[in-house]
Amino acid sequence: MRSARDALPALLSLSLGYFVLGTTSLAVVGLGGPIGRALHTAPSGVGLLVSVFALTFALAAPAAPAVLGRLDRRRVLLLGLALLAAGGLAGALAPNEQVLLASRVVGGLGGAVFGPASSAAGSLLVAEEHRPRALATVFAGMTVAAVLGVPLGSYLGEVVGWRWTLAGLAAVTALTLLLVAALVPPLPAGPPPTARAYRAVLAEPGVLPVVLTTLAVMAAQFTVYGVAGAYLAARFALGTGQVAGVLFAFGTVGVVGNACGARLSARLGGDRTVALTLFGMAAAFAALLVSPTGLLPAVLLLAVWAFFSQLYQAPQQARLIVLVPEQRGLLLALNASMLYVGISVGSLLAAALLPRLGAVALAGVALAALLPAGLAHLRSLTSLTSASRETVLS
Numbered sequence: 001m002r003s004a005r006d007a008l009p010a011l012l013s014l015s016l017g018y019f020v021l022g023t024t025s026l027a028v029v030g031l032g033g034p035i036g037r038a039l040h041t042a043p044s045g046v047g048l049l050v051s052v053f054a055l056t057f058a059l060a061a062p063a064a065p066a067v068l069g070r071l072d073r074r075r076v077l078l079l080g081l082a083l084l085a086a087g088g089l090a091g092a093l094a095p096n097e098q099v100l101l102a103s104r105v106v107g108g109l110g111g112a113v114f115g116p117a118s119s120a121a122g123s124l125l126v127a128e129e130h131r132p133r134a135l136a137t138v139f140a141g142m143t144v145a146a147v148l149g150v151p152l153g154s155y156l157g158e159v160v161g162w163r164w165t166l167a168g169l170a171a172v173t174a175l176t177l178l179l180v181a182a183l184v185p186p187l188p189a190g191p192p193p194t195a196r197a198y199r200a201v202l203a204e205p206g207v208l209p210v211v212l213t214t215l216a217v218m219a220a221q222f223t224v225y226g227v228a229g230a231y232l233a234a235r236f237a238l239g240t241g242q243v244a245g246v247l248f249a250f251g252t253v254g255v256v257g258n259a260c261g262a263r264l265s266a267r268l269g270g271d272r273t274v275a276l277t278l279f280g281m282a283a284a285f286a287a288l289l290v291s292p293t294g295l296l297p298a299v300l301l302l303a304v305w306a307f308f309s310q311l312y313q314a315p316q317q318a319r320l321i322v323l324v325p326e327q328r329g330l331l332l333a334l335n336a337s338m339l340y341v342g343i344s345v346g347s348l349l350a351a352a353l354l355p356r357l358g359a360v361a362l363a364g365v366a367l368a369a370l371l372p373a374g375l376a377h378l379r380s381l382t383s384l385t386s387a388s389r390e391t392v393l394s
Contacts, residue, residue: 015141022145030154054344056108061337073187080114088170116333136314151247209380216373218342226347235359257310270315280308288363
């Protein structure tokens with residue numbers, strides 16, 4: 001266990017890993033136009049590319065700790081990054097949509113190995129009182145992916161082509177692998193999870209509703225964000241450059257939200273911070289239903305959405321770790337799995353509903369998806385309250 005300052009280089013390398021993971025999963029959102037023109041697919045079909053990655057991640061993340069449980073955590077991190085780089089390179093060379101989809105499966109496997117292991121490693125590098133901030137630092141890479149990854153991908157896709165964009169991302173992933181190897185110390189593996197361990201963890205008060213909250217929150221967001229480029233163009237009548245600008249603003253404000261998440265969680269508590277996230281996102285989606293077209297409304301409303309959505313991850317992960325600290329790797333794998341199930345469900349809905357319902361209606365679907373998120377969060381609070389009362393009485 002090192003001080004927060006001594007652990008910072010390692011945490012930043014893990015954050016860079018989350019950046020390449022997030023960019024790999026989301027960059028195709030901004031590359032829908034160039035990929036569609038090259039491979040003769042509809043722009044809304046980019047939702048399928050997001051869903052394939054997300055579904056692979058969701059299915060593989062719970063299994064990865066069991067399969068790789070005896071490996072040192074640093075080796076697990078390096079394996080995940082190697083698979084991400086291989087998937088990115090295969091995608092850059094893909095001659096058709098089928099090969100591109102297969103490359104997304106490889107990348108999804110890499111993300112499923114790296115993501116939960118990265119969060120677990122970050123939580124082990126610092127003392128318990130610094131854990132929420134350490135997790136916020138690690139997950140900031142995902143937020144920065146929304147700042148730079150998606151809009152930069154959109155821009156580069158038009159300038160140098162989507163193939164060179166994916167190849168460049170694979171190169172950055174390889175560089176990240178070297179940095180993690182150099183900066184992250186060896187970390188012992190946790191107890192290899194079994195099917196019985198998963199059942200036991202899910203039976204712990206609060207765990208199931210917490211991870212279901214994550215699923216519903218991400219599904220709500222990606223009902224719109226899964227086709228963000230096409231949505232913004234259709235809903236607000238924006239051109240390619242304006243879409244990239246709005247996505248950049250979304251990510252920039254999201255970084256601020258992520259940075260505020262740990263501070264608000266320390267002041268309000270994780271439960272209230274998650275509730276604040278849900279209320280803020282609901283307000284943003286409701287406003288998207290009635291907003292006029294134009295660049296300014298798009299920037300303002302997506303900024304509100306971005307800020308509140310990025311308050312969520314750090315306090316939610318910290319809440320999970322507190323529930324069963326000795327099974328942090330398993331818990332974070334479950335949460336990451338549900339996160340990507342939500343991304344997959346939301347992206348599939350986006351791809352299916354945008355051509356049928358139009359852009360305006362998507363925000364209504366997202367708003368409806370937040371209702372089960374709110375109910376699951378309330379259930380987590382009542383479960384934990386009941387468990388605490390039983391502990392006191394016993």
